[in-house]
Amino acid sequence: MKDFIKVSPLKLLELSKRKELGRGNLGALMSRAGVGKTACLIHIAFDKLFHNKKLVHISLDDTPDRVTSYYNVIFSDLVKALDIKDETEKRMLFERNRMILAYMHHSFEIKRLQENLRTLVDKLDFVPDCLIVDGLNFETAENSTLEGFKAVAKEFNVEIWFSALSHRHITDKNQKGIPYPCSRVDDMLSMILQLNSTPTGVFLQLLKDHDNPVKADTAVRLDPNTFLVTQ
Numbered sequence: 001m002k003d004f005i006k007v008s009p010l011k012l013l014e015l016s017k018r019k020e021l022g023r024g025n026l027g028a029l030m031s032r033a034g035v036g037k038t039a040c041l042i043h044i045a046f047d048k049l050f051h052n053k054k055l056v057h058i059s060l061d062d063t064p065d066r067v068t069s070y071y072n073v074i075f076s077d078l079v080k081a082l083d084i085k086d087e088t089e090k091r092m093l094f095e096r097n098r099m100i101l102a103y104m105h106h107s108f109e110i111k112r113l114q115e116n117l118r119t120l121v122d123k124l125d126f127v128p129d130c131l132i133v134d135g136l137n138f139e140t141a142e143n144s145t146l147e148g149f150k151a152v153a154k155e156f157n158v159e160i161w162f163s164a165l166s167h168r169h170i171t172d173k174n175q176k177g178i179p180y181p182c183s184r185v186d187d188m189l190s191m192i193l194q195l196n197s198t199p200t201g202v203f204l205q206l207l208k209d210h211d212n213p214v215k216a217d218t219a220v221r222l223d224p225n226t227f228l229v230t231q
Contacts, residue, residue, distance in 0.1 A: 012229075016206060025153060027191035027192065030192065054097045054099075055132065058132065059100065061104075063104065128158050141185060143188065186208060192207040192208035193207065203220065
């Protein structure tokens, strides 16, 4: 079996200064619709699970059943791509180490998330290492929302990864070279990754690495079918 860690999209962080997002910090994965943002985001989640970390997936759009189906489909793809022999054992381990919180119909509030996380910690003894947040609208998100997530990251000592939808027709960048829409709130984000589909392949690029300078070509090539790093 190939080691998932060696082909995980987060292998990109080996090219960063600190090698990780780190607890207490916020990071974002940007891409246009249809490029594979959800698949890549779930690969980030699997990277944590393969490291035996505890994960909370927070969905602002999809039901828990649909989120679970995403994980099941991608894990099945990983089983085939990596020739995983202990499929049942790993699936059970992942399910024990992952919780899904869904906030449908605009019901999300930072205070509610904090209450739910405290319940997981105090009542279920489930202490997360990482939060995955899918569905936050970075075009309309206020600094106060990101400040709320930053408070959550600090209180629960977790790192938080977001998905962020970009658009082909909006090419604006701020003075630091961060594309829209993360350009609006990049001061709140410690790391920003961008998933790009080009004529020469699919690439995951590092745009922001805490306060460290980033070379323009800091990227890894991903398999367009599995979203694993190609050797």
